[in-house]
Amino acid sequence: MTVFVCAGCDAVLSAPVSQVALPVHAHQEWGNGVLLPVLMESGTYAVDPAPWGPPWRRWSEVGEHEAAARGVFAPVYALSYGIPGAIVVAPGDTRGTVLIPDRCSGYCCGLDGGDGPNLACERCGRAVATRIDDCSLWQVVWFAPDAVRGLPADEPAARTVGWEVAPTRERQGPPPVDQTGQWSPQWEAAAGAGLAHLLAASSGTPVDVPDGLLSDLFGRALDALLPGGAAPAGAPAKTMAPAGPGLPVPDPAPDIVLVPRHPRTGDPWQPSGTVQAVPLPAEVWAHLAFPRERLPVPVTGGLPDGVLRDDPPPMRPWRPLWPDREIFLDTLARLPAVRKPWLRGVYDRVRDRRSYPHLF
Structure with missing residues (x-):
């Protein structure tokens, strides 16, 4: 410590x-x-x-090449030249x-x-x-x-034990929705950052999003931002699924996998092969990897193994999830893939506050 x-x-x-x-x-x-x-x-x-805080310099003053050297590949209002x-x-x-x-x-x-x-x-x-x-x-x-x-x-240091410290079915983070039906701000932040990585991994090809939390997290956004995709006509949609510690290897292998970031180091879990990986906070990933849906009706008699109580009632959102716009833009601006014309077009449209008013 x-x-x-x-x-x-x-x-x-x-x-x-x-x-x-x-x-x-x-x-x-x-x-x-x-x-x-x-x-x-x-x-x-x-x-x-990353550097944060003053002094700040406008994008027009910094220029594209100097910004790229500082890890920013699309226009932003200003760059921090503070101490990282x-x-x-x-x-x-x-x-x-x-x-x-x-x-x-x-x-x-x-x-x-x-x-x-x-x-x-x-x-x-x-x-x-x-x-x-x-x-x-x-x-x-x-x-x-x-x-x-x-x-x-003087106290003993906290021991990092590989991926054994990652959240699991029994050790999940805060739920995505609270009892009032409000989406968690952590989940909206994770959706913003994950969406940026997911768009880059898609290469402009539509993505087939499974039903459930994954659809809540990314479905509406991908439908809006990749309505026809930038891939050649007739290209099949890419598939995606969670992958990581405690999960079996998917068969067949998806085109894109959602992986956790290590809760201590922040390093993403590395899948085998050349599959595209999208990193997510470990607590969010655990809910996607090990879903624990509550039953929509009461259960009478004894509860079978694997069935959760129906009290409190299921937590259901009262509105769609809105990915955090600023986190999405900041993450996407720091991905080299944003220099591709189709993805830069997505970035510019989202940056224009008149675009996608009901998505972000």
Whole structure:
């Protein structure tokens, strides 16, 4: 495990934490006036490998070639030239910090970080982190990578045991739909990022989406974005299915497989052969790989093996799932495949807010 300390005076700034994968929804803005919960589980931290925050430079100033060298292959409003490697923790895992009063900007319910680092080291006064807890934003503390350094903690390190730590049928993450019928913001974020990878893997060919959660996640979007496809007329639709730890090898093999990202390292599970792989957060993938549908009618008598209780009632959405538009665009802009004319056309149409108003 790791303890983060001030780079200026070595004061302890965090509880002991162990590293996990950066959540796909780390920079998500969701809802209107909604108070989102804490992003990170207590006792964990993640590192954002991409630069984030000021200074920002407009796309017209950067140019296509310099942007590509920084891993962005389609026009964006602006690119961050900040220092990469920001460290995100749960607010409750911070220690020895105080708010900087003149940097406490926010929209209406809390801090949004718009004025830059708003937490200082209590001992030396150095600006070390940004606390965010405003409405529509996940509650986090981002340590500035040049203001802190990590030291080994005295506690035993969390052991990474390959894919044995991945979610399974018995260890699934939050459900896709809550009891009110609202889709989870994590699922909408995963749909946005996964849709970008899925379009790139399709090569412009229509994709046959199985019924169930997979259809909820990607069906409407693929129908809208690939109505005729960019492949030659008569080309068969591509097939897709989940693949990964705990699943049998599909026979026949699908053209596209949905695979989990390792919950600690973030690395995607690697399928055999040359099949196209679409990475998803492990918690979302587990629900797709091991569906646990509730029965729509009560069950009388004893419950047979494999049958779930009908109380509480089945969780059903009251609206279609909307993939997170900003996460979709950000993910797609960072895939080299977006330079293909057909996929760049999809990117440009989605970026135009007048396009697909009922999809995103």
